Amino acid sequence: MNSKLKLNTLLCSILILLALLLRVGCALAFPNIFWADEIFQTQEPAHRLAFGHGIITWEFRDGIRSWIFPALLAAIMRLTAWLGDGSTGYVTGVNIFLSLLSLTTIVVAFLWGYRTGGLLTAVITAGICSVWYEFVYFAPKAFNEVVATHLFLPGVYLGVHGKWFQPRTRLFLAGCLCGCALGLRIQLITAVAVALLYICWHKDWQERTITMMAGIIGPLLIFGLVDAFTWSYPFQSFWKHFWINIIENRSHIYGVSPWYEYFVFMLKSWSFFIVPIALLAIIGSFQSPILAWLAIAVILIHSLPAHKEYRFIYTALPLILMLAGLGTSQVVKFWLLKWRSHQAKFVAVSLCLILWASTSAVLAGRFNLYTELSWQMLWNNRGWTHWNAESGNLQALQKLSQEKTVCGVGLWGIHWALSGGYTYLHQDVPMFLMDNNKEFETQKQNFNYLVANIPIQQPGYSSQHCWGNTCIYQREGDCQPVRSDRINQVIQQTGG
Known part of the structure; x- marks a missing residue:
């Protein structure tokens, strides 16, 4: 050479x-x-x-x-x-x-x-x-x-x-x-x-x-x-x-x-x-x-x-x-x-x-x-950029992917398409989508971890970790058994 x-x-x-x-x-x-x-x-x-x-x-x-x-x-x-x-x-x-x-x-x-x-x-x-x-x-x-x-x-x-x-x-x-x-x-x-x-x-x-x-x-x-x-x-x-x-x-x-x-x-x-x-x-x-x-x-x-x-x-x-x-x-x-x-x-x-x-x-x-x-x-476009778009959602689900006690995950105010999905959650547990208290009340027994991008004040849930506006909340206890692919039924019904 x-x-x-x-x-x-x-x-x-x-x-x-x-x-x-x-x-x-x-x-x-x-x-x-x-x-x-x-x-x-x-x-x-x-x-x-x-x-x-x-x-x-x-x-x-x-x-x-x-x-x-x-x-x-x-x-x-x-x-x-x-x-x-x-x-x-x-x-x-x-x-x-x-x-x-x-x-x-x-x-x-x-x-x-x-x-x-x-x-x-x-x-x-x-x-x-x-x-x-x-x-x-x-x-x-x-x-x-x-x-x-x-x-x-x-x-x-x-x-x-x-x-x-x-x-x-x-x-x-x-x-x-x-x-x-x-x-x-x-x-x-x-x-x-x-x-x-x-x-x-x-x-x-x-x-x-x-x-x-x-x-x-x-x-x-x-x-x-x-x-x-x-x-x-x-x-x-x-x-x-x-x-x-x-x-x-x-x-x-x-x-x-x-x-x-x-x-x-x-x-x-x-x-x-x-x-x-x-x-x-x-x-x-x-x-x-x-x-x-x-x-x-x-x-x-x-x-x-x-x-x-x-x-x-x-x-x-x-x-x-x-x-x-x-x-x-x-x-x-x-x-x-x-x-x-x-x-x-x-x-x-x-x-x-x-x-x-x-x-x-x-x-x-x-x-x-x-x-x-x-x-x-x-001329001046400071603030939110693509570098941090939905970063909290991904980090939250990645954090939960390492938790041994997860039996279900709720997503409050987070669209499933911006959540990271099971690619980041990895655990074979059901996910649930909700945007209000009524939906939370009907599904809260199905999950023991909640990921939300707004402050949540719910009895029995304590904040564990936050990334910007996205936080993980946990409650003690088990989850009511539900099929882990239930989220696919919800997404299919909404045309997603």
Whole structure:
């Protein structure tokens, strides 16, 4: 191994380690819920596979979700349960696994930057992706679109730049990764089509297309076969998801937004920094236009449905930030034309990364997409952020997962979708939902622990532990026996 390769490997490894520490550290320090799907569409069914009990949502009653991702998470849960008592072990294990998977973004950013502009560009581009707060926040989230992104990006890189394998092998692997991404998030089909067109636009386009399509179709067939065995027919989760959410407009229940909503989301998230980020990304697009086309494809296809969520376009975010990294390196190189010494380059890159890290820290401290867009919101948005959303609920149930005396848990004023479910409670005991004294009186004999996000004054209950507004209350005595899956009956009756 020559000295140049050693230096590249060392710098890339440092950035990977930094990224991993940030992702795992923040996941453990700031437990939160961005959207209920990160638990109840992935981890909760995984918990049911791994340990035999969990909340069943309408998506898994109607068969519009694939079991492949939950099955993978179930295996991780079983393998890492030993890391801690109750749910602590496997929750940590899932966070570490997903954070490790997210490191593909750092590797791709480094390699893409190196291919585009050399070591300086590689360090800047990968450095930005290592510290950017949205990547740190979403990395340990069990969202299909996030995991799909972490497979799609290396697939695109292999197709465009990868030189480690023979062309056929490289294109087949690129297709497999893109096919896995499609299986997890079929809405990426336009981005995959753009990547396929770009990669195969060559004199031997027929052979390239056949090879890459074979790679794409393989994983999709596996998804289809799993649907056939776990549901009623092949590709049921794809077809029913489209029919129920798009044709029958079930997704409209969760919100309807105008076509430009994703621009509003990015404006809320990036504030006035959206201007320099956009300008730098435009500069970078002259070096790697395919990244820009892919980002546009992702945003455009997701702008068509009425229901929009920021996480849906997560795939576009690393593409945009990689472009911004390429643009930043161009600016740095322009100012370094007069100073060619290694010391000057080191200082320039260090200042550049410090500036990006500081920007990331500032934006992380105001990360809140649920506030109405206003000038005041853009200028000053302190207080509640996504980093602490529903944190008390998760910590309370995780605490109860380690209690040996739990025979039932009541949730007062806490929606089941924001509770953490059995993923965090873990114990095979019934849960009960209530919002008022009447509901409490009719169910109080069925549980001996109560989790509430408002102060509770009930005879026989004493406060045990609080996290912000969420507290655990305990009463002495046993519980009246009730089936532990009763909460599923309640959720089914309400259509949840």
